[in-house]
Amino acid sequence: MNITIPRGTQDILPGESAKWQYIEAKAHDLCRRYNYQEIRTPIFEQTELFSRSVGDTTDIVQKEMYTFEDRGGRNLTLRPEGTASTVRSFVDEKMHGWANQPVKLYYIGPMFRYERPQSGRMRQFVQFGVEAMGSADPAVDAEVIGLAMDFYKELGLKGLKLVINSLGDKESRTAHRNALVNHFKPRIGEFCSDCQERLEKNPLRILDCKQDAEHELMASAPSILDYLNAESRQYFEDVKTFLTAMDIPYEVDPGLVRGLDYYNNTAFEIMIDGEGFGAITTLMGGGRYNGLVEEIGGPETPGIGFALSIERLLMALDSQGVTLPVETGLDAYLVTMGDEAKKAGPRILHELRAAGLSVDGDYMGKKMKAQMKSASRQNAAYAVILGEEELAKGTAVVKKMADGTQEEWTLEELAANLKKHLEKEKGVSR
Template identity: 50%
Template structure:
C-alpha cells in the first residue's frame, strides 16, 4: 500500500514553489529596507511556552496544538505560531543586551502546526511570515510595523486590501471591559453559537470576532473597548491614528477587532482582503502590541509589537488577483551538444561558465538538436551554444543571443572574466550597450 502525505500538508515543486520563493525573496528585500534581521527558532518547543505565552484559554492551545511527550518524558509541542518562540529566543540569548541593537527588530519565515480542519488556505502544517520589535513603546513603532506590512503587500502587487485597527488597552482596562461584555452577553447566552457559549465566560472577547452571523448580530450593540481605555492607552491610540493619517495610510477603526491570542494589549490590527473569492474581510495579516509578554515568560520588562501572515493564504490571494511575480528566472546559457565526443568539452565549458557566475544547463538524454533547442526556449535561455565534433576539434564554438540573434565565435580556451562583456554584446540591444558605455 502506498504511503501518502499526512492530511493537511502539501508537497511543493515547479511553478508553485518558484512563486513562493519569489515572494520570500521580496519579503527579505523589504525587511532589509526596514532593517529587520532574520531569526530562526526550533519547530518544537516546551509545551509550557505556548500554554503560558499564547494562553491556555485560547483555541490554539486547548484544541489545535500538536503536543507530545518525547523519550525523556518532556512535554513538547510543535510551534503553532511564531511570536512566543521569538520571545523565548530573545530572553534566552539575551538579545536585549548592550551589544545588540535596541529596539531589536526581527523577522521569520517558517512552518507552523495546528490541528485544524484542512481547507483552502488553511493547512495543518502551514507557513508563516512574522516580524517582531522589542524595546520600544513609542506609537511611531506601531505605525512603522503596520506600514511595513502594507508596503510588503503593495510591493507584491496586491490591491484589494483594507487595514482595520483597534485598541485593547492595558490589562486593567481589558479586565473592566471583560466584565462589562459578560454582563451585556448574559441575556443572549442561549442564543449564542456553541463556540461562543463556551467562550462566553472564559474568554468573552473572542465572541466579538465570531464568524457566526447570529453572534455578529448580537455583538453589534456590545460595549466598545475604546470607551474603557485608560488615559495612557487612549493617548497612545490617538497618536497611532494621527501618524497613520500623516503617512496617508488608509484605515478603519473596528471596535470588534480583538485578535485571538491572550498576549495582545493596546494597538491591534488586521489587514483584510475584499476579494469576492475569499469572502468579505478575510484576514491576510494580523498583529499588535504585547508589552507584557517578555516579562511573563521570564525576561525583563520589555515592550513588543509584531504581526504575522499565513503564506498559504497570501499565495492564494496572489493567484486570485493574477499577480505576475516574474518567478521564472531566465537561463543564462544553454549548451546543445551533438555526439559522444562532445561530452567532455561540454562538461568543461559548463564548469567554466558556472565558475564565472552564469547559470548553465544542457541536455542529458541524448535528444535531437531540435528537441534541445526547444528545451532552451522553454528555459528562456539568453545564449545558446552548439557543440559537435567540429567544435571539439577546433575548440571553438558559436555563441548565439536568442533575442538579439547576434552570434560570436569564441575559442573555448579564451573564456575568462572578459566573457561578461561578450555576454552583454549577445544579449543587449546596441542602444543599451551604447548608453552603458556613455555612462
C-alpha cells in the same frame, strides 16, 4: 501500498517555488530597509510556551496544536505561530540587554495547526512575521503597520484595507472585561460551549466567535473604546496620528479583538477587497503585546508584531491576476555533437556556472535537433553549440534563441561574451 501526501500539506513544485523565492526575497529586502534582523527558531518547543503565551482558552491551544511526548517524556509542540518562539528566544538570549533597542526581528518559516484544510488554510503553512521588542513608543506601532502595508503594495496587491482597534492597557481591559461578563452572563446559555467556557476565563474572545457571530448580543456588546482610560486613549490617538502622517488610510473597528490572548493596546488587520478571493478577506493580523515577555519569564518589556500567511498572499495575487516578475529560463544551453564534444561538456558547463551563468546541457543522449528543442523548452537565451570541428579549433557556435543569429566565439571568451550580451539585453549587472 500507495503513500500520499498528508492532508493539509502541499508540495511546492518547480515553477511555483520561484514565486515563493521571489516573495521571500522581497521580505528579506524590506526588513533590511526597516532594519529588522532575521531570527530562526526551532520547529518545536515546549508545549507550555504556547499554552502560557497564546492562551489556554484559544482554539489554537485547545484544538489545533500538534503536541507529542518525546522519548525523554518531554511534552513538545510543533509551533503553531511565530511570536511565542521569538519572545522565548528574546528571553533566553537576554536580548533586553542588547545595546540597540528596540530589538527588531523577523522570521519566515513553517507553522503547524490541526484544522480543517481549505483554500489558503493549511495544516502546515508558512508565516512571515516581524517583532519589535523594547519600546512602548506608538511610532513603533505605526512602523510595523507601515512595513506590512509596504510588503503587500510592493508585491502589486490592490484594494488593501487597514483596520485598527485598541484593546487598551491592563486597567482598561479589566473594566471592559467586567462589562462583557455582565452583558453576556444572563443569556450565556444561548451561546456555544466554547463561549460559555470563555465567559469567566476570557470574555473578550466571545466577540471573536464565528459560531455565534449573528447572535443579537454580539451587536450590542460593550465596546472596548468606551472603556479606555486616558493613557490608552492617548496612545491610540498617537498611533492614528502617525499613520495619517505616513499617508496610510485606516478604519477603526471596535469589534476587532484578534484571536490570541497576548494582545493589548494596538490591534490591526489588513484585508483585501475584490472578487475571487473567497469569503475570508483578512490577509494578516498583528498587535501590541506588552506583558508577553514577562509571561515567559523575562523582564517587563513592551512589544508589537504581526504575522502573515504566504499561502493566503499567493491566493490574493492570483485573484487579482498579479504576475510576479520571477526569473525563468536559462542563460544558455550547451548542445554537443560527437563523443569528444560530449566528453568536454561537463568541463565547459562547470566553467560557465563558476562564472555566474545559469546553464544546462543534455544528459539523455539526444540528437542535436532534440537538444535544441530542450534549449527552447527551458527558455534558454542562447544555445552554445559544440561539435568535433569547433572543439578542435577551441571555439563554439553561439546561437541567440530569440532571433536565430549566430556567432563563433573562442571557449576562453565564451563566459565573458555571454555575460556581456546578457547584461546588454537585460539592462542589469550580473
